[in-house]
Amino acid sequence: MLKLGFNLTRHTGVILKRMMSTQEQEVLFETVNNAGIITLNRPKVLNTLNENMACMILAKLQEWEKSKNLVIIKGTGDKAFCAGGDVKAAIDKVKGPRFFHVEYNVNYLIGKYKIPYIAFINGITMGGGVGLSVHGRYRIATEKTVFAMPETKIGAFPDVGGSYFLPRMQVNLGLYLGLTGERLKAKDVVKAGIATHFVPSKRLYELEKLLYRCNNDVEVRALLNKFNEPSEEFSLAPNIKHINYCFAASTIEEIIERLEKVNNEWSAKTLQTLGQMSPSGLKLTLRAFQRGAQLDLPQCLRMEYRMICRGLHNNDFPEGVRALLIDKDNNPQWNPKTLAEVTEDYVESFFKKLPEEQELKFFDSNL
Template identity: 75%
Template sequence: MLKTRILYQTSNIIKRMMSSAESDVLFESVNNAGIIVLNRPKALNSLNTSMVTKMLPQLIEWEKTKSLVIIKGAGEKAFCAGGDVKAAIDPVEGPKFFHTEYNVNYLIGKYSIPYVAFMNGITMGGGLGVSVHGRYRVATEKTLIAMPETKIGLFPDVGGSYFLPRLQVNLGLYLGLTGDRLKGKDVVKAGIATHFVSSSRLYELEKLLSRCTSDSEVQSLLSKFNEPPAEFTLADNIKHINYCFAASTIEEIIERLEKVQNEWSVKTLKTLQGMCPGSLKITLRALQRGAQLELAQCLRMEYRLATRATLNHDFPEGVRALLIDKDNNPQWKPKTLAEVDDNYVEGYFKKLPADKELQFFDSKL
């Protein structure tokens, strides 16, 4: 009898190990918490269609049965380095991925129970989409965030048009256009993370969070673990960011940066010159419009932009140049800011055919 039980237990352990080895996202039920583990450490836990397709129904179920949800990344390097853009450039598969991913982003944004993201390590693009819309976002000394999409011919999506323009003093426009990176406590100062906790304490925090039964308990516990932020490393240039990125066009932003004439402005100008011209203008317009829209409206707008990006030249070309061939020499079309006219930009924003528009898995919308 004992031998049979041991064999049974061993078999179950092996099955779980095999499942863990094969599954790109893991779901665990621990006490009162549902725990999501993004499980592609070799790919820095970048999101693919398989992962977001599994996450959506699990999040819907846990909202009804759990007291909170915790999401984290496998391994030490990354929470989630973004979406799998090599697959996303496909005109058929890309929109399928974006459709499900944006539904996950929207669900997180309206989640009725506490959603706690452990943003430990690299957190970029799609990684912000599955963290920043949640109620609680925990940064550590290993956290490194960025929205680098303008470099690959895309735009800051996953609700970027919603959360970026809502950051302080035009900081979101600066981050969205330049792809600049923030680390550690700066992520809290920027308003992207809500708490800072040393990575060595995350295991303990997770165990205690799993026992919480209410939002007030979660909030109290996070406050106990939270460390006070240090001075913002961008503090000396916040006034310049506010001034330069308040401009209504990319050309005027560049003019203002040229007037500032300090080390930061020279570096920022060089960065913008390396970005896709079409992406810069599309991004600025999306962020300007997103400032006046609700999350669902932003995601619908972004879905139109993303769908058209898969059909146009720049997004596939940017991914080719930076991630596939790695020649770092993208040939943008249009090639210059002057060639990116209003008709080109507005073409991305036009409504899709009714059956191609983003549909939320919520009948109320």
């Protein structure tokens, strides 16, 4: 197992110095009145989050929590808020743990942020982009929002706190979304509880300008409620009872049995989707959710960090990234190949504590 044990504060400082010398900033920071605005600025790659960006965001959020009335985070362009983390770099055995260490610290800080944190999740919001938004106090969806946690498709599991917020969704919806990578769009994102408000994208500019004038959480909430449009019927409503029944099972094998019993168009599609996923990714996701339902966010992030570090030294996560994102042959060679071959010992090995110097440390753990 990789030796990590780096100093997060020192590492962030080095990244910031390096970033200040680059011509085009990957994250833009601005202050208007007493509001801090973060803009993810990599539109050509759908504002994908990398280690440099995570370091900059972590440092700025720490600073602004003590000095601002609120923080707004958004993405450049209309296509994406943030399509995820830079997983091509993340599968590197040295860079990967470092990236996740910083990223999970950002998720942790957002989850306990003292001032209003408002994410404009306009466009694609997946993986790491969900981590930058869902733990915050306010998440604003638009008609362009597309949410998904598609990690099982690349041989991993929904991280960035996925084991915390997904099991807490109603009617086993979170496990369904986490295992299948199913996409939710527009007002469905509010119905599922991922977003707190729905505002048409053409009104975001006006909303942002008015937020600059807000002095406290009461004013922020009142303004967001004024702009919010009521949700329509949930597109998954016709199958919610089936989702609740099938994904209440305690094993992947039993989930599949229940889907076969339902035997309708939705269950057939869901079975086909699960059949494409990494068998170990499915079992790891289920186990992480079963445990995460009883843990707080910091505990979930520590658990996920152990899992992701171990995933870098096993087959499926690097292989899934290769097959879907690097070579793009869409033909991952999963190992273990079948659910039956994913043993209890194999699953449990991902959850064991790392050596102390390699464990996830939060930036304020020594305070």
